[in-house]
Amino acid sequence: MHTRLGLSGLAQMVLALALMLTPFMASAQEPLRLTLDSGVVEPMPYAVPNFVPESSDAMVHSENISRVIADDLTGTGLFREIGRDAHISTVSSFGAPVQFADWKAINSQALITGAVSTDGTGRIIVKFRVWDVFAGQELGEGMQFASTADGWRRLAHKVADQVYARLTGETPYFDSRVVFVSETGPKNERQKRLAVMDYDGANVQYLTDSQSIVLAPRFSPNGDRVLYTSYETGFPRVHVLTVGDVRSRILQANDGVMSFAPRFSPDGRTVVYSLTQGSNTDIWAMDVASTATRRLSVSPAIETAPSYSPDGSQIVFESDRSGTQQLYVMPANGGEAVRISFGQGRYGTPVWSPRGDLIAFTKQNEGRFHIGVMRTDGSEERLLTASFLDEGPSWAPNGRVLMFARETQGAQGASALYSVDISGRNLKRVRTPAGGSDPSWGPLQ
Amino acid sequence: MTYFPKAALLVAALGLAACTSPDRFGDGQGGAGAGLDTNAPTTSYAPGSADDPASVAHFQQRVGDRVLFLVDQSSLTAEGRATLDRQAQWLTVNSDYLAVIEGHADEQGTRQYNLALGARRANAVMEYLVSKGVPSSRLKFVSYGKERPLEICSAEACYAKNRRAVTILSAGLTG
Structure with missing residues (x-):
């Protein structure tokens, strides 16, 4: 009696292209880093404004993906999301310059920006960047991931994994x-x-x-x-x-x-x-x-x-x-x-x-x-x-x-x-x- | 034709043995041993009832189909040995029957350990029955660990009834 309940939900993923859209800015400062072995007590505040939908059919995904990223990060207990109600800036385009002062003002140490698009064949593409707000620079490089539509949660987990890895130096686990x-x-x-x-x-x-x-x-x-x-x-x-x-x-x-x-x-x-x-x-x-x-x-x-x-x-x-x-x-x-x-x-x-x-x-x-x-x-x-x-x-x-x-x-x-x-x-x-x-x-x- | 009813009983009991209904783990009132014995028409008891000494119901209710164990123990108590003496005697008389001894543990323990502990208990019963003359070829054992409690409260009153080894009969070796 073998059960054959198909795993239809396994999404096909095409992954991980570094965007290289902006030159990496070298810094004299230590990069933003949450060190887990030193007994972290205070979660790091961060903001993840809704990813920008680059087409109308990407709108629902951009909302959902942003929420799962936040759930992943906040769910670790290591990060604290600053809710959207408190945001001063809105991010209306992926390429727009980040208004660091607005994110500093609400004490968001890390900022995740992103955009979601569709390619017309049913695939979703998500791109993102992670920012060290107080240093005023990008943490690592922008990246993009693509998936069939049913894999949207995996796309979100992939982004959150990147953020987690960059902010903690640890290997991640969300995906x-x-x-x-x-x-x-x-x-x-x-x-x-x-x-x-x-x-x-x-x-x-x-x-x-x-x-x-x-x-x-x-x-x-x-x-x-x-x-x-x-x-x-x-x-x-x-x-x-x-x-x-x-x-x-x-x-x-x-x-x-x-x-x-x-x-x-x-x-x-x-x-x-x-x-x-x-x-x-x-x-x-x-x-x-x-x-x-x-x-x-x-x-x-x-x-x-x-x-x-x-x-x-x-x-x-x-x-x-x-x-x-x-x-x-x-x-x-x-x-x-x-x-x-x-x-x-x-x-x-x-x-x-x-x-x-x-x-x-x-x-x-x-x-x-x-x-x-x-x-x-x-x-x-x-x-x-x-x-x-x-x-x-x-x-x-x-x-x-x-x-x-x-x-x-x-x-x-x-x-x-x-x-x-x-x-x-x-x-x-x-x-x-x-x-x-x-x-x-x-x-x- | 004498054996025909027994063959029918065999089929019925095998059907029962293949069934994983929770009824199996209950008090055994689920109709096991309802077969008719045409050789015993003159007795005053209803064939297959607990009064019928050759019935499964009799084994379950009068002989006693289970023994209980102390916390984390697999050694047989005096009461358990007395029950098993009766079981061995019954199995010797009713030599058509096979038996699977099911070992169980209470919920106070980790899953894998309790599986092994239930096996120890069932094996202790099986070895005792063999020592009393029941051929080992008629016996098997299996452990359910803490997967099939009878009683569901989280107190010793329930745990005591769950730490058990139950001898489940099935017909076989007929004719």
Whole structure:
């Protein structure tokens, strides 16, 4: 029973031509820069006047694109938009000189100007510039992106990614997708479907129906495939689904065993997962091309939730070999595992940061659940959230934000997706049409 | 022709086994074991009712189809072993039946861990039944982790009923 719900919304994109319309002005000043590691408290004020529609059919897109850019930037908690009501200048043409004094007067440190046009074949073209208002000069170069009309949100995310990167020096994450489990129904009759959405909850598309329980989808490194666990056969088994044609197949099909908790290696060629035989759950690796498998852990305890380091050399996982769930790191080929979690309580669902510097986890202590991060040696543990049930963090492609699931308490309890900055700030719900769990954040597109 | 009704029962039960209706996870009053036994026309109980010792309903309600576990434990309690002794005896007498043991956990735990924990519980039941003489070829187990709670409150009263392993019968090995 393969579901084939087409991914019609995938827009064709033609991207990234530097405009070079104005010569880059060298400056003696330091460029405008928000340094994220210094503990930013005050969001940087910016303005994004409506992008100029260069034809009448571009008007609706210019409004929408400007709003999504602002939602992206303000949604990080790092930037504060100065509303249009406060603007003194209006921007009526993309080429017009910027009235810096008017933007200084409302203390807008950064300014984003842009224009939207259509090319007569249904494609939208957006161009933009980013300005350092107080220095009175452009930040980086003007650029333009083009897309089919249904890709207008991606165009906005592309622009916001450029702005974010120029203002923070960090790699961005707005033009990315998240695969997750969409949930409806009460706890004892929960219906679960695989779904994929933009990082902000827009453009949800379903990848499976709700006939079988599906759990914990994981994107491949380049986003072309999704691993997940399905009860389609009556037993939990690791499946792999090709995003392009939404076809799935069972990856781990041995009779009499359960397989679950899959995750790709950074090169996308190997899958690590848990296999249960008898009372024992161990971590195995499968070469995707040959389907050859290899056992990586041999303890009689429960070993599960494996996640590779970004260089592919190590695997962090959870084990209850000490008596309770704790985190361990072992070489990617198996071998001796080193325990890294030593705080109060139990630790599970470790995920290695794409930057390699941190491991995110779920912690259970004194009846509460937390999402936290620690260094890869277990030091400097920081808890970012606390609730009745927070679970299953997934890293944004730039390693600065985590998305996870929060289930509320009681008979009416439901699960929703949330994101939080690794500073612990900016906790917010990701708007999805139904409930959600098990998010897996895909790569920057 | 003696086996014909059993074949009908087999079909009915397999249909049930293939069904993922939440009814399966309920109290088992969803009509399982409604097959007629033509060999037992003289008894005073309604065939297929809980009073019929060969019925699925009897297994569920009188023998006891489930055992409960302590928090984070997969070892069998004394009460659980007593239930499983009765299950083993029933399965030995009613040798037509296969069983899948479904392991479950309460919601206090991470998803993957609870899957593995539910497997431990189901496997503990399966090993116990095998130790009491039920052929392992008739038994399978599966874990649902915390995916299929019976009770939905977030309190120990509910959690205690959700930490369970349930023996689900299906017909097989007939004739």
